[in-house]
Amino acid sequence: MNIQNFPVLAVMLLFLSAFLVEIFGSKIAAIRNFITIVAVTVSAALIFALIPAVLIKGEVISYWMGNWEPVAGYAIGIGYEVDALSLFFALLVVCTFWLSAVYSISYMKDDHHLGHYYTLFLMLSGSVLGLVLTGDIFNMFVMIEIMTFASVALTAFRNGTEGALEGAFKYLVIGSIGSSLNLAGIALLYAECHTLNMAQLSAILSGGLSPTTVMAFALIVAGFGVKSYMVPFHTPAADSYAVAPTAASMVFSGMVNKAGVYGMIRMVYIVFRAMDASALQMLLVIFGTLTMFVGVTMALAQHEFKRLLAYHSISQIGYVIMAVGLGSTLGLTGGLFHAMNHTLFKGLLFLTAGAVLKQAGTTNLDALGGLSKRMPRTTLYFLAGAAAISGIPPFNGFASKWIIYQAAYTKAVESGNFLYVIVTVAGLIVSVMTLASFIKVTQAVFFGQLREEHAHVQEPPFLMRLPMFLMALLCSAAGLFYPLVNRYLLHPAVDATVNVTNYIDKMMGDGYAAAAGVTNIPVQEVQFSFWDPLLWLVLFVVVFVAAAVVIMAGKGSRGRVLEEGAVADPKYATFFSGEQELYSQVGGSDLFWGFKKNWKAYYRVMDKLHSGIVTDYTNMAVIAVGVIVIVMFIFLI
Amino acid sequence: MMIVNYIASFVLIALGLYTVCTKKNLIKIVLGMGLIDYGVNLLIVSFGFNEGGTAPIYQLSDLLNGVASGYFVDPVPQALTLTSIVIGACVEAMALSLVIMIYRKYRSVNADEVRRLRG
Numbered sequence: 139m140n141i142q143n144f145p146v147l148a149v150m151l152l153f154l155s156a157f158l159v160e161i162f163g164s165k166i167a168a169i170r171n172f173i174t175i176v177a178v179t180v181s182a183a184l185i186f187a188l189i190p191a192v193l194i195k196g197e198v199i200s201y202w203m204g205n206w207e208p209v210a211g212y213a214i215g216i217g218y219e220v221d222a223l224s225l226f227f228a229l230l231v232v233c234t235f236w237l238s239a240v241y242s243i244s245y246m247k248d249d250h251h252l253g254h255y256y257t258l259f260l261m262l263s264g265s266v267l268g269l270v271l272t273g274d275i276f277n278m279f280v281m282i283e284i285m286t287f288a289s290v291a292l293t294a295f296r297n298g299t300e301g302a303l304e305g306a307f308k309y310l311v312i313g314s315i316g317s318s319l320n321l322a323g324i325a326l327l328y329a330e331c332h333t334l335n336m337a338q339l340s341a342i343l344s345g346g347l348s349p350t351t352v353m354a355f356a357l358i359v360a361g362f363g364v365k366s367y368m369v370p371f372h373t374p375a376a377d378s379y380a381v382a383p384t385a386a387s388m389v390f391s392g393m394v395n396k397a398g399v400y401g402m403i404r405m406v407y408i409v410f411r412a413m414d415a416s417a418l419q420m421l422l423v424i425f426g427t428l429t430m431f432v433g434v435t436m437a438l439a440q441h442e443f444k445r446l447l448a449y450h451s452i453s454q455i456g457y458v459i460m461a462v463g464l465g466s467t468l469g470l471t472g473g474l475f476h477a478m479n480h481t482l483f484k485g486l487l488f489l490t491a492g493a494v495l496k497q498a499g500t501t502n503l504d505a506l507g508g509l510s511k512r513m514p515r516t517t518l519y520f521l522a523g524a525a526a527i528s529g530i531p532p533f534n535g536f537a538s539k540w541i542i543y544q545a546a547y548t549k550a551v552e553s554g555n556f557l558y559v560i561v562t563v564a565g566l567i568v569s570v571m572t573l574a575s576f577i578k579v580t581q582a583v584f585f586g587q588l589r590e591e592h593a594h595v596q597e598p599p600f601l602m603r604l605p606m607f608l609m610a611l612l613c614s615a616a617g618l619f620y621p622l623v624n625r626y627l628l629h630p631a632v633d634a635t636v637n638v639t640n641y642i643d644k645m646m647g648d649g650y651a652a653a654a655g656v657t658n659i660p661v662q663e664v665q666f667s668f669w670d671p672l673l674w675l676v677l678f679v680v681v682f683v684a685a686a687v688v689i690m691a692g693k694g695s696r697g698r699v700l701e702e703g704a705v706a707d708p709k710y711a712t713f714f715s716g717e718q719e720l721y722s723q724v725g726g727s728d729l730f731w732g733f734k735k736n737w738k739a740y741y742r743v744m745d746k747l748h749s750g751i752v753t754d755y756t757n758m759a760v761i762a763v764g765v766i767v768i769v770m771f772i773f774l775i
Numbered sequence: 776m777m778i779v780n781y782i783a784s785f786v787l788i789a790l791g792l793y794t795v796c797t798k799k800n801l802i803k804i805v806l807g808m809g810l811i812d813y814g815v816n817l818l819i820v821s822f823g824f825n826e827g828g829t830a831p832i833y834q835l836s837d838l839l840n841g842v843a844s845g846y847f848v849d850p851v852p853q854a855l856t857l858t859s860i861v862i863g864a865c866v867e868a869m870a871l872s873l874v875i876m877i878y879r880k881y882r883s884v885n886a887d888e889v890r891r892l893r894g
Contacts, residue, residue, distance in 0.1 A: 209835060214851075276855055283862045287869065294873065301892040303880060307873045308892075311804060314866050315795065318811045321859060322788070325815065328852065329822040377892045439894065750893030752804065752886045756795045 142201050144188055145218050145271045148181040148232075152264030156257045164253030171243050174256045178239045178263065182232035185225070185267075192225045193630045198644040200273065208646055213335035219273030221641050222630035223408075226474065227270040227400045229627075230481050233612075234392040235263040237485065237605035242385040244601040245492055249383070255295055262288035262389065269397050273645060275324055275409070276334045278401065282320060282365060286313040289394055292386040293378040305377035308752050312374045312759055316364025319763065323357030326350055337645035339409050340638055341654035347412065349775055355410050356770040360763045362405060366398025368459055369429040370758040372452045373748060376436070379448035384492025387444060391451040392485040396477055399458055403473075406462075407635045411656075413465040417773030420557065421766065422463025427561050430456025434571045435737070436744060438578075438730055443491045443501035446579065447484065450527065453568060454480045460561060461542045464549050470632050471624070471664045472541035478627070479534040479616060483526035486609035490520040493598040493606070494583060503579065508588030512595040515603060517584045522610040524580060526617070528573035530681070534616035539569055541664070578729040629663045636661050780821035787814030801877065801884040805870040812863035816856050823852030 155177035163170030191197045199220040206215025220228070242259065246252060265284035272278050290313065294306035328334060330350045331342045343351060367375035375395065379387045406422070407413050433453025440446035458480065461473030493516045495501045498509065510517040526533035529540075543562055550558035597603065616623055634641065637658040642651035651657075734741060747758065787810055794807025828848040878884050 210839075276858075280858060280862070283866075287865065290869065290873075294876075297876060303873055303877045304889050304892055307801070307870065307877060307889075310866070310870050310873065311795065311808065314808050314870075315792075315811070318788075318808075318815055322815045322818065325819040325822060325852075325855075328819075328855075332849075334851070381892070436894075745894060748894055750890030751799075752801070752889070753796060753799060756804075760792055760796055 141188065141191055142199055144184040145199065145220050145228075146201050146203075148184040148228075149218075149264055149268045149271060151181050151184075152177055152260050152267060156260035156264065159256045159260060160253055163256065164251075167247070167252065170252060170256055174239050174260065175243075177260060178232070178236045181263075181267065182236050185228050185232045188220060188225055189229075192220060192222055193626055196222070196630060196633075196640075198634075198640050200644050208335075208338075211646070211650075213333055213338050213645065216277050217273040217335060217337075217645055218271050219337065219641065219645055220271055222634035223400075223403065224270050226478075226627055226631040227396065228267060230396065230478055231263070231267050231270060231393050234389055234481055234485060235259075235266075237489075237608060238385045238389045238392075241388070241489055241492070241602055241605045242383075244599045245385050245496060246383060249296065255292075255383075258288045258291050258295070259386070259389075262292065262386075262394070266393050266397050270400050273336050274334050275327070275336050275339065278336075279317070279320055279324055282397075282401075283317055285394060285397060286310070286317060289313075289378070289386075289390060292390075293382045295383055295386070296381075299381055301377065302381045305374070305381040308755060309374040309378040311752055312364060312371060312755055315756065315759055316361045316371070318361075319357045319364065320361030323354040323361060326354035326357070330354070335645060336404070336409050337638075337642045338650075340411060341642050341646065341651055341656060343409065344411050344654055344656050347410070347774060349771075351410075352770055352774045353767070355405070355412065355774070356767040357763075358405050359402065359770070360766045362398050362401040363425065363762070363766070364398070364759065366395050366402060366455055366459065367452055368425050368455060369432045369452070370747075370762045372429065372433065373755040373758070375452055376445060376448045376748075379451060379488075380442060380445035384444065384488055384495060387448075388485045388488040388492070391448065391488060392481040395451065395455055396481060399455065399462070399477055402459070403462055403470075403635060407470075408638050408641065411638070412774065415774055416553070417769065419463050419465045421769055423460050423557070423561055426456045426458070426460025426463055427564050428456070429453065429459060430568045431564060432456075432744070434568045434575065435740070436748070438571060438575050439734060439741060439744075441503050443494065443503060443506075443579065443583065444488070446503075446575065447487050447491055450487075450572060450575070451480070451484050453572065454484065454527065456568075457539070457542055457565065460565070461545060464545050464558075466545055466549060467632055467636065467661055468541065468548060468664055469545035470635060471628050472538055472545050474628055474631055475534075475623070476538035476542060478623075479526065479538045479613070482609055482613050482616065483523045483533070483535060486519060486523035486606060486613060487527065489602070489606045489609065490516050490523065493602055496602070497595045497598055498592050503582040505589070506583045506592070507586040508584070509592065509595060510584040511588055512592065513584075513597050515597055516606065519603075519606040519610045520584060521580070522613055524576040526613045528576055529569045530573070532614065532617045534613050534620075537617050537620045539565070574730060574733075581729060624664060629661075632664075633661045777821055777824065777826075780817060780824075784814045784817040784821065787811075787817065790814075799886045801874045801886060801889065802871070804886070805867060805874060808870065809863065809867050812859070812866070816859055816863070819852045819856045819859065823849035825849070 155173050159170055159173050163173055192199060201218040203216040246255060261284060265281045269278055269281035290306045290310045293309055294302050296302050331339055333339060364371040379390050412418055430453045433449050433456055437446050437449035440449060458473045458477045461469045491501055498506060526535040529535045543565055546558055546562040639651040639656055639658050642656060791807045791810030791814060794810060795804055798804055825848055831847040831850045874884060877889055881889050
């Protein structure tokens with residue numbers, strides 16, 4: 139078989155099985171599960187088969203639909219093109235969807251109309267995979283639209299749950315504004331360049347930007363900003379991740395917003411080649427920093443497990459956008475690494491939340507507690523994910539956050555701009571707040587006293603534990619073997635992002651890039667200075683001892699069924715001082731009420747902004763689009 | 776005159792954004808999303824149009840040898856518009872069906888009352 143056909147086959151297979159599931163599998167669960175698992179497994183195998191050629195040998199794989207190759211220097215047909223950047227994201231896509239499909243089998247089995255669920259699920263997977271593999275900008279738009287539809291429908295899938303319909307509607311309104319912006323940008327780009335092929339666009343636009351293309355650029359950046367849910371476009375993300383079935387939430391948070399990030403990287407680095415402009419760097423860095431800060435502070439105020447994770451997801455995307463916006467190789471490496479890590483640990487955390495929801499029947503932090511006794515493995519997986527997202531070594535979150543801080547600080551030193559110092563500090567503070575927030579969740583859900591109604595909660599079934607175990611394994615592996623990840627995944631992807639000659643030549647014929655004046659600058663593999671094994675070992679021992687002490691100390695009270703009338707008000711339970719309560723549970727979800735009280739003014743503003751009224755959200759979005767367009771017009775022409 | 780089309784399309788987009796931002800009725804919000812779509816579609820077909828152009832049915836050799844004279848209308852934007860119209864219709868249908876279900880559950884289509892998810 140010819141390796142060129144693999145990307146298209148992988149995408150088509152997923153779309154085809156979406157229809158097959160609907161036709162043959164709407165009644166019988168076995169057929170449905172079989173088709174889904176086979177589809178995601180085979181497409182994953184096809185994508186993995188591209189690794190030797192693309193990541194190791196550094197080739198670019200291209201495929202012209204219907205063999206419509208470029209004529210007289212113009213690309214008319216639709217082309218698929220896989221370089222290392224595309225493949226990097228495609229690998230994440232297939233892994234996420236495979237794990238989510240396996241998890242869905244057990245997790246969704248009590249729901250009705252599952253034929254529709256798997257149809258939408260496979261459509262979503264096909265569209266996200268198509269989005270990262272395509273070489274045609276209009277094809278990308280179509281994939282974005284399919285992705286939005288499928289996500290909206292999946293959000294509303296359990297339409298009996300509180301807020302599912304509302305979340306879906308908000309998602310659709312904000313999402314379709316983003317898609318329209320993208321389409322308008324693509325139209326302007328076509329009017330100026332007369333091509334839709336991204337390789338050719340890159341060659342043409344490397345000559346500089348005209349007012350029309352700047353407008354197109356601004357619209358497209360705003361459009362992908364909506365798709366990656368950066369602040370202030372983040373509001374529907376929080377709603378939809380919280381109300382969707384958890385297997386779908388995991389995919390939304392793991393891959394759908396990452397598709398927006400991919401689009402952003404593809405556009406700013408490869409198609410428009412404008413990352414040298416300091417105004418654009420500053421724009422992305424400011425939006426990224428805002429995103430991570432607003433995300434984490436909103437997360438601290440949440441009382442619902444999945445909604446809290448959704449806000450953390452927004453916050454981590456902020457790190458990625460900030461790192462990518464730095465415009466340096468180091469920043470790009472950190473950004474891609476963090477994107478990958480976020481897919482792993484946030485997927486893991488959502489899956490544990492799903493296990494809690496499935497087994498205990500609620501994700502309300504005030505109504506849970508002490509589950510570590512009943513679900514020890516789930517607790518372990520959750521702790522791995524929480525440590526990873528908070529940036530605790532040896533997990534992967536530490537490595538990528540460290541590179542991001544390094545990149546931001548290097549940028550501050552190089553450019554002498556004080557903004558980047560603030561950004562570095564903000565990154566550290568956000569990381570600390572993330573840790574704080576996950577201490578709260580751990581305390582509220584897994585430790586503390588077990589509630590009477592949860593005294594008989596069981597571990598989730600094997601098919602739900604397996605994806606969690608694999609993700610926890612990947613989280614630690616990516617942190618421990620960072621040099622290998624860097625050499626075989628990140629470095630090729632960064633190289634492909636910065637040097638686009640191969641990308642252009644493969645599509646348009648040899649010498650096309652050189653004729654357009656695009657040249658390569660060799661990229662050094664990023665050296666990692668932080669990874670001293672001895673220090674790590676010491677740290678590991680310290681952490682292990684500390685964990686053991688905490689566990690031993692809590693052994694007496696952990697898992698004990700809550701006594702009658704113990705907790706009246708969690709706020710006083712936390713800080714009881716000589717009050718009548720001698721023994722009571724620490725109110726997990728209110729652990730940081732002192733912090734919230736000190737920041738009352740800030741939270742009052744945030745409450746007003748997150749009002750739940752869809753027009754308020756659209757207003758924020760439109761204002762942000764206006765800001766992006768104006769800034770780009772002033773600084774890029 | 777193409778300039779009229781461009782102005783009309785930007786007016787449509789602006790009106791759509793205005794509707795989405797200010798109207799509280801969910802059905803009007805859906806119509807506003809539609810207006811944005813129509814504006815963009817008009818923009819795309821206008822880009823492809825050449826006044827006095829013919830249908831784009833030629834062999835490549837005709838073009839290269841200069842047998843075909845004058846210009847023709849660019850067919851690509853028309854294909855794009857068709858795709859985009861189909862997608863737009865689906866968005867409308869899906870949004871309206873969500874509004875119906877929201878009405879059944881909340882007994883209201885006022886955005887101020889459909890706000891159980893917040894904070």
